[in-house]
Amino acid sequence: MKTIAVIGGGITGVTTAYALARRGFSVTLFEKQRYAAMETSFANGGQLSASNAEVWTHWSTIVKGLKWMLKSDAPLLLNPKPSWHKVSWFAQFLAAIPHYEKNTVETARLAVAAREHLFSWAEQEGIDFDLKKQGILHIYRDRAGFEHAGRVSQLLAQGGLERRAVTPEEMHAIEPTLSGN
Numbered sequence: 001m002k003t004i005a006v007i008g009g010g011i012t013g014v015t016t017a018y019a020l021a022r023r024g025f026s027v028t029l030f031e032k033q034r035y036a037a038m039e040t041s042f043a044n045g046g047q048l049s050a051s052n053a054e055v056w057t058h059w060s061t062i063v064k065g066l067k068w069m070l071k072s073d074a075p076l077l078l079n080p081k082p083s084w085h086k087v088s089w090f091a092q093f094l095a096a097i098p099h100y101e102k103n104t105v106e107t108a109r110l111a112v113a114a115r116e117h118l119f120s121w122a123e124q125e126g127i128d129f130d131l132k133k134q135g136i137l138h139i140y141r142d143r144a145g146f147e148h149a150g151r152v153s154q155l156l157a158q159g160g161l162e163r164r165a166v167t168p169e170e171m172h173a174i175e176p177t178l179s180g181n
């Protein structure tokens, strides 16, 4: 029997190893930390969400990133010290910008498929983890952000994901603890 080595025990490695094992392969998962999921997969937002599939390779991300560099509470900070790895990463980021739409559609398709696998594996293995399927409410605080989201929703729809705009009344019905207008 073929044995496959999977390197890295985050969500990607663990699920890949699991899928291969289910197909009958002998799999060895190598993880450099003491336990699985101790790096990026550690204590993330816990959203099994396909609706964040919009890729970041867009000029607006660069503008946002530059503005964040001046904010102490930015959600993402970039160390401006140059390195070869950073320069080549940025070159790849810029080269992917023309493929923003196609990549967003494909990422949505992949995310929908991945979510279905996770749901069905959890059911088959009897893993109970407080799964909620009400959907996710995305809040935009200005018109430009809201209108951009509308265009993204059209791309997500091409990838098989439904995301729709709701009125303030619907928002309150979905999440009664929300206040304000």
Ligand SMILES: Cc1cc2nc3c(=O)[nH]c(=O)nc-3n(C[C@H](O)[C@H](O)[C@H](O)COP(=O)(O)OP(=O)(O)OC[C@H]3O[C@@H](n4cnc5c(N)ncnc54)[C@H](O)[C@@H]3O)c2cc1C
Binding pocket: 007, 008, 009, 010, 011, 012, 013, 030, 031, 032, 033, 036, 037, 038, 039, 040, 041, 042, 043, 044, 045, 046, 047, 048, 049
């Ligand atoms: C704050 C935050 C919140 C997030 N929230 C969400 C969310 O709600 N929903 C969502 O879907 N995504 C979320 N994400 C994104 C998601 O967490 C990552 O995309 C995902 O965890 C990446 O998983 P990974 O397996 O690719 O990488 P990692 O989890 O980083 O796994 C890579 C593993 O490889 C190991 N490794 C590296 N080199 C070697 C080596 N040479 N030998 C052996 N092992 C090695 C590392 O130790 C690590 O365990 C969030 C991310 C962050 C940072």
